[in-house]
Amino acid sequence: MNLIAAVFNMKGGVGKTTTVYNLAAGLVKFKQARVLLIDIDPQGNSAAALGIPIWELKTQLKDVLQRRCSINDALVHTESGVDLIPSNLILAEEEIPISGLPGREVLLRKAIEPLVENYDFILIDCPPNVGVFSINALMASNGVIIPVDMSYLGLLGIAGIERTLNLVKDYLDHGVEIKGVLATRFDRRNKLSKEVLNSLNKKFDKKMLSCIIPETVKLREAPSHSQSIFDYDPKGVGAQAYRQLVDEVYQWL
Numbered sequence: 001m002n003l004i005a006a007v008f009n010m011k012g013g014v015g016k017t018t019t020v021y022n023l024a025a026g027l028v029k030f031k032q033a034r035v036l037l038i039d040i041d042p043q044g045n046s047a048a049a050l051g052i053p054i055w056e057l058k059t060q061l062k063d064v065l066q067r068r069c070s071i072n073d074a075l076v077h078t079e080s081g082v083d084l085i086p087s088n089l090i091l092a093e094e095e096i097p098i099s100g101l102p103g104r105e106v107l108l109r110k111a112i113e114p115l116v117e118n119y120d121f122i123l124i125d126c127p128p129n130v131g132v133f134s135i136n137a138l139m140a141s142n143g144v145i146i147p148v149d150m151s152y153l154g155l156l157g158i159a160g161i162e163r164t165l166n167l168v169k170d171y172l173d174h175g176v177e178i179k180g181v182l183a184t185r186f187d188r189r190n191k192l193s194k195e196v197l198n199s200l201n202k203k204f205d206k207k208m209l210s211c212i213i214p215e216t217v218k219l220r221e222a223p224s225h226s227q228s229i230f231d232y233d234p235k236g237v238g239a240q241a242y243r244q245l246v247d248e249v250y251q252w253l
């Protein structure tokens, strides 16, 4: 079975987008996998990082969710080889009308049905909240990848993530497996990074991904060049860590 994974954490700035677009690009580059990235965050960051001019979109995810176009009409083939359903801020402007549609929690799941068999991996970049878009991402997914930054508040946010997954299971009858918890923004000079990592290892045990994403300016710079870390700084520590993530995620197939 293919993997449909939401990259989810309600906390902002933990590295969801950095993870999703580099993972998608790496799965294509190193594994020749067929990958679709769905940007359900109105910030449009993963689309932008893949070099898509997000203010010039003729069709985008919100049109698909509102059933104004087919998913194929919104599909973009990016230079990286990753296929993309992009978004921009107009998705946020349409949040209230979309929330009023019948079957509002499963709009994305229904919309991607015609495409699911075309891909090995469908990765969904979630916004930093638990609104209708994150719920749609979880309802469309069979697994979730949780990036957690190495901060006290990052650790504190775990309970909220678990609560959301339980709500989706109990009230919407959809179990989403935690496929992996990813330590991000790790600074080895920093005691707190090590303490947070220890706590995560204790809590999640085998669910912890063995790669650790370091804090490095190259990961911050790569999107401004519309490049994945594998093209922008192929020998750096960021590329090495995300390459390891590609290997680990590919094994889930």
Ligand SMILES: Nc1ncnc2c1ncn2[C@@H]1O[C@H](COP(=O)(O)OP(=O)(O)OP(=O)(O)O)[C@@H](O)[C@H]1O
Pocket (backbone or CB within 6 Å): 011, 012, 013, 014, 015, 016, 017, 018, 019, 041, 043, 045, 126, 127, 128, 184, 185, 186, 213, 214, 215, 216, 217, 218, 219, 220, 221
């Ligand atoms: N490992 C890292 N090293 C250095 N900078 C990073 C790293 N990961 C992410 N960043 C930077 O931190 C910022 C937030 O990262 P990112 O956008 O990936 O987080 P996010 O969880 O998607 O945020 P949001 O919740 O707003 O969608 C970005 O400027 C990004 O370039």
Ligand SMILES: [Mg+2]
Pocket (backbone or CB within 6 Å): 016, 017, 018, 041, 043, 045, 125, 126
């Ligand atoms: Mg993001």
